[in-house]
Amino acid sequence: MDNKANILAISGSTRSSSSNLNLIKAIAGLRPEAFTITIYEGLSDLPHFNPDMDTANLHPAVAEFRKRISQSDGVLICTPEYAMGVPGTLKNAIDWTVSSMEFSKKPTALITASLSGNMAHQSLSGTLQVIEAKVTDETHLLVPFVKTKISDAGEITDMKTLDEIEKLLTAFEYLIRNGKDQ
Numbered sequence: 001m002d003n004k005a006n007i008l009a010i011s012g013s014t015r016s017s018s019s020n021l022n023l024i025k026a027i028a029g030l031r032p033e034a035f036t037i038t039i040y041e042g043l044s045d046l047p048h049f050n051p052d053m054d055t056a057n058l059h060p061a062v063a064e065f066r067k068r069i070s071q072s073d074g075v076l077i078c079t080p081e082y083a084m085g086v087p088g089t090l091k092n093a094i095d096w097t098v099s100s101m102e103f104s105k106k107p108t109a110l111i112t113a114s115l116s117g118n119m120a121h122q123s124l125s126g127t128l129q130v131i132e133a134k135v136t137d138e139t140h141l142l143v144p145f146v147k148t149k150i151s152d153a154g155e156i157t158d159m160k161t162l163d164e165i166e167k168l169l170t171a172f173e174y175l176i177r178n179g180k181d182q
């Protein structure tokens, strides 16, 4: 790893003015000395998961997604909740990594930023556990009422949320630098 950790950030919302995308952009500005954050923009290009397509002749978007995770030092997921669950596009992407295990031992931070978000947060935490992602209590965070906490200009306006995110980033950096073999 270079001095900076390379983070692949995935927004579970593909909306152009997504609060989750704004949150990722805000986070990218918080620790520029520690993280280089690249946003994965291919969620909508992934085909619907089908084990029959999980062959050597892999869809290029899937191959690229898997490579991007493998080459990262850590993954940051920021997602809303849709209909009491994980957005389908995000779950679809994660399903493509189950057999190939790119998330196994991968330091991962999960932020569910939504109106409420409890169900998606719990569900995604369970999924990340099953695929052996390295998520600790300190690297996951629920941000309810997100639209009151992040401005359209992409600024975190709620100081408690900012503090929680700062703490999460400290824990995430520690996990990346020290926790790989734990």
Ligand SMILES: Cc1cc2nc3c(=O)[nH]c(=O)nc-3n(C[C@H](O)[C@H](O)[C@H](O)COP(=O)(O)O)c2cc1C
Pocket (backbone or CB within 6 Å): 013, 014, 015, 017, 018, 019, 020, 021, 079, 080, 081, 082, 083, 084, 085, 113, 114, 115, 116, 117, 118, 146, 147
């Ligand atoms: C179809 C739909 C379903 C939603 N269902 C939920 C829900 O179950 N729980 C929740 O907390 N928010 C729900 N929301 C509200 C989203 O959390 C909110 O729109 C959020 O800002 C979306 O994230 P984004 O700004 O990153 O796109 C829903 C929104 C949509 C469009």
